[in-house]
Amino acid sequence: MTQLYGGVVPPVCTPLTPERELDVPSLERLAAFLIEGGMHALFVTGSTGEVAYLPDETRYRVLEVVAGVSSGQVPVLAGVIDTTTPRVIEHAKAAKAAGADALVATAPFYAPTDPVEFPGHFRAIRAAVDLPLIAYDIPVSVGHKLPTDLLLTLTQDGTIDAVKDSSGDLDGLRALLESDVPVRCLTGSEVLADVALFLGSHGLVPGLGNVDPHGYVRLYEAALRGDWDAAKTEQQRLRKLFRIIFVGDGRMGRYSSAMGAFKEGLVARGVIAGGTTSHPMIPLDDTERASVRSHLAEAGLL
Amino acid sequence: MTQLYGGVVPPVCTPLTPERELDVPSLERLAAFLIEGGMHALFVTGSTGEVAYLPDETRYRVLEVVAGVSSGQVPVLAGVIDTTTPRVIEHAKAAKAAGADALVATAPFYAPTDPVEFPGHFRAIRAAVDLPLIAYDIPVSVGHKLPTDLLLTLTQDGTIDAVKDSSGDLDGLRALLESDVPVRCLTGSEVLADVALFLGSHGLVPGLGNVDPHGYVRLYEAALRGDWDAAKTEQQRLRKLFRIIFVGDGRMGRYSSAMGAFKEGLVARGVIAGGTTSHPMIPLDDTERASVRSHLAEAGLL
Amino acid sequence: MTQLYGGVVPPVCTPLTPERELDVPSLERLAAFLIEGGMHALFVTGSTGEVAYLPDETRYRVLEVVAGVSSGQVPVLAGVIDTTTPRVIEHAKAAKAAGADALVATAPFYAPTDPVEFPGHFRAIRAAVDLPLIAYDIPVSVGHKLPTDLLLTLTQDGTIDAVKDSSGDLDGLRALLESDVPVRCLTGSEVLADVALFLGSHGLVPGLGNVDPHGYVRLYEAALRGDWDAAKTEQQRLRKLFRIIFVGDGRMGRYSSAMGAFKEGLVARGVIAGGTTSHPMIPLDDTERASVRSHLAEAGLL
């Protein structure tokens, strides 16, 4: 399982029925599609998996289904996303029971908190559940950047095994990668993945990887062999495709638009049955869905 | 139950044992202390109740215990705090089963969201569970201010019954109170409660009310009879007492310090057994606890 | 000159010709209108005076004109608004030469700065020019709130003579007013002026006071005699009038809209000749100007 924290590790979408129940057959097809597409691991119940919208039972069921499809072919990482330590630990225990190979946890949120309280948070999670732990740095959701020094300390003392960086702070990412501490980094960026690899990142966690896994594999492999021009060219193609996330602009929030677009892309490619997203996200309308398909056609995916 | 959304409605602290389990006898004593202190309603599992730190079962147990002590003497409001609509609805159903008289819900958080998605959020909660609903406006925790127009619309169409304003935006609060729509407003401020009442607010939700319920009753009653000088004098006394929340400054986050101080104040007054706070909050040390007691002594509470 | 830092002290608008030159006759009429309206002092080259848009020579000419009209009837305060200490000192010297009775200076801006550098900033200004100095707390423009402790220290050591508070932080304002240090405070809020006076503020600096000076005098006098209901009623009338600042919403920035509205109000009342605002502000159109007039009519000002 050497690739646990490297390669392309998409945050798996969570297909829903029109009644907003988990669509298990679609999820099974999606997991298979991604494994066949060459993904090195799968990350379930992340932001792109609508984790913040899923009741607990659905979260754990998603994990069971994907772990079942994988059956050890690739590791399955589980987001254990909740406000504070005690609630995260509940999810972590359930995720271990449901078959997770590693856990992904953020800093506390909602509750006003302070970086001096972060070490205790991550150490308590690691102590409570014996699985590799990935620190998820996502200030846009939690309101705090994980400080570089903290990430280095937690790596050195064995609390965390990797960092998932969705901070948008490439200087901070680079400080991690250039330190003397061997921190493993996965970038959450769809659009600067080539740069993250150029700086030494070990892997990618692109939401768009649900729709075009093969593109990210080409990008990753070009980077592995040091062919930066090829990596950049592939990235530019994926950047264009990524514009599907803007189809709902002006009528809904960006996240509604992006989730709707990823799911519609998967419908268009025949992977999942429907593009329903969770409450209170606003659904794409016909024009917006057509726009998604037209982007996919332009990218050669239909 | 005319006072459901008015008067002094403290956000009840959640006493914990040294092992961080719910301390039921202490919670019972606290609820009784507050009811005897003249509180017009009790708000459980709010921010001051460490809701973000409590596993689901503990949340519902807190509500059962407090509802049991009240036995209809005063209404019990329950915070149903979670990231998005489906998760909030799960809490709302459980809260109704556990005896809540009304629900308190925020805008979505963690998941990037947009104000155009807020009406659907509150309407879906109201439709799912038949209890009065209070919109909790707390941008510091959720990243969005609830727009004035939204609150007016949701009041007019019967979705919400009141607003709990922890926004710090007195101009926005005033816009609500001066509109033609009869919005009922509760302020979350400990330190501008007299001003909120001067502007027409119907009630107070002061965390410090755990420690000094009688002070907030005096303030409220002075306001009711239009004696603004008396209200201001009482507020000034409470503002001095509120400085207990700074005892941990420089060594921990402000919230750790405030929660620790409220609980230590309740220990000092003989109401609860211990001042333990949840993970990953940093506990007060001996000096800080002594400082809390010295503030209480100065305020004539010991 | 006991009222130097108290009473109603409007930030005087700067009338411009259609060619965007200073309209001296209009400015003279405006100054006279405000003095006759009972203003206790006049504040020129503040934010409402479009100070950030005026070339240096225009700034000093505005001050000369207003000081000339006043001729000692009321004090004239001059905003010395620039990025850092050396540039502010240049303005301060020129303002003294042009007849200012006191100076109003903000924290440094544009240049990344830090609160530890603020004491040196204000002390150097005070040392360079022997005039009373007012600290202007306007985080929305400069990116920093002036810390309460700093304002207390600068008051105690004689650096500043008053604080102009446009921070929107009523808790911070109250902390100043309730401290043992006799800080004099002027609020910049048009819409919470009654509250600021209730908390003990000494004066008001309302941009809307250009248009309706008499209303703010009534509000101030009601507060002086402790008639809070009358103060509130007048404030509510002024809050409605203040909605003129929204006439351009959706088509321009809020400040373009507010400056245009204040000037159009003065045109409608026959005080100044035209409503031209500075580059790159967007001018009001006919519909928006008509809306301003309709608000004034409703407020009984036409």
Place this chain on the structure above:
Amino acid sequence: MTQLYGGVVPPVCTPLTPERELDVPSLERLAAFLIEGGMHALFVTGSTGEVAYLPDETRYRVLEVVAGVSSGQVPVLAGVIDTTTPRVIEHAKAAKAAGADALVATAPFYAPTDPVEFPGHFRAIRAAVDLPLIAYDIPVSVGHKLPTDLLLTLTQDGTIDAVKDSSGDLDGLRALLESDVPVRCLTGSEVLADVALFLGSHGLVPGLGNVDPHGYVRLYEAALRGDWDAAKTEQQRLRKLFRIIFVGDGRMGRYSSAMGAFKEGLVARGVIAGGTTSHPMIPLDDTERASVRSHLAEAGLL
């Protein structure tokens, strides 16, 4: 003058005497040092040039001195940094008279403004003074990011000739560079210069280039020939050197520390006479200056 908007274009430091007057001989030596070091152009009165701290006369004198040293060897760009259009235009006229080859202007600041007002701002500047205009995107100072669409439009209609990007937003920079519009981009980042060039940027504006111009030339030339590994290695060396900006951390603002460090580095290298910075910046102490020198020694610059 093909290199006007490409290559290495350092923002030239402004040496001051101990009395905080312009140190002309030091400035002359610095300009000569940079030209000999291979700089493709010089940028005076930028943020690193302490523009926000310089009185007008000093600003123009700096420009004259540097233009005099260059005498056409390299273009000289002048920052025309002020709050709004009319004030910027004053600087632009003075800069043209003092010998500027191009102007660098930001969005308006201090005055609350709105992106809809930006086109008028830049167009008015361009119309008023016939020199190439560079849009300076520096949200940390002005509070607004220049929108990508605006920059494309202003490029297409001939208003601006280039963009100086100090936004930290590499995705936005990349959107500019990958558009169909031939926007020329200069990055203001010292620490991601290799990445900016990898993405297609045309030039670098590194404050650290004052201290180590040769390093940035090596980085730039490696990028020109597509040797990304060499560019990255040089960047890593420069990233270590850049840590000099942290020597004052905890005792002053970051900018005080950085300006002090750049100047102390130039003193240590024998280029300028003293490290004095402007009011109200806090000066480096002996320990901090020694730390700067030790970093330079480690980087092989002493």
